[in-house]
Amino acid sequence: MKAPTLENESVKLSLLDLSNYSHLETVAKEKDLIFYSPSDISTPEKLRSYVQVAVDGYYHKTIIPFIVYDKKKESYAGSTRFGLINWKNKVLHIGWTWIGHSFQGTGLNANMKFLMLQYTFETLGFEKVEFRIDERNNKSRRAVEKLGATLEGILRKDTLMKDGFKRSTCCYGILKEEWPSIKTNLQNTIKNN
Template sequence: MSIAFNPQTAYTLEDDRVLLRPLQETDLEYLMPFALNEPDTWNYSLTSAAGEDGMRAYIKAAVNGRATGKEYPFIVFDKTSSEYAGSTRFYDIQPQYQTLQLGYTWYGEKFRGLGLNKHCKFLLLQFAFEQLGMERVEFRADTRNQRSIAAMKGIGCIVEGVLRSHTPLADGTRRDSIVLSILKTEWEYKVKDDLKSRL
């Protein structure tokens, strides 16, 4: 049974490996080390959080996005290491069309390639389809970001196409964006079970 999305509600998602809770401005202390020490994390991102000012602005924009109801950012806590690992969010949330996008996902270097992302994506997709009643979850990435694209395909996303010269980047160039998605029917009949079996 689906629930009405309320951006003011503190949704917490967790399993035995990971906990996702709403991102707050006070989380700056947990994420700042990544901004200062791992700036390459945002090489392909539209919004960089590199550097102290970058992370402050990043978190503030995410929190403001939640206040408008268009976004819902989470901070990711890795239970295995008992450390904060990164952030992810729902955005372009359109309850009237039962669609949203899932992205702005990043993890610190030590948390990559260890299965953490699959746990996060399972919880987020389960929540989107089974609690919020979404019919479609969309993903986008820079076409050059092969690691991210492989990860999205790996959880069951279907490639829909490429938006050419889609958005401007900080260096003055423009990026092509690949669009992928998962539909509720695909989640129910294949993606959920496939992803769960690999957790």
């Protein structure tokens, strides 16, 4: 499996691995950047471990991790990935997304999601994209709903967080047949940013 490089005039997503993750060390230290995630990236060692898990998944063909480069700010912004890739059923998850606070609200995330959804549906020919979000994370929930994803259900108390809290996870989905109208809406959003 060869990882794609996904890019437009605003963002470049390329394979995240142990040779380039250090570009993210400063961003990863930002306070509460991944508060709603069970992962920990707060130190260089923890970030490296986080990336190692993604690299292992890449070699097992279940994850494609990306490092995010903001072309307008000429700076590395964070990370995102395709995960839980089910090649047989043609379903994958988009998530594990975090970008520095200064990149949030700039349209960068909409550009990232557009490229990832386009690749999933138009290149891979997958049937469905899923997003899993902490029920308490209203900012991320609104962002995914703005994309056009449908809330399919809530998994109650299914994930153990770093602080011992058992979170409930909202499951959102986009089907292949919904992509054309979502694509048009996202293109308009990107154009207006």
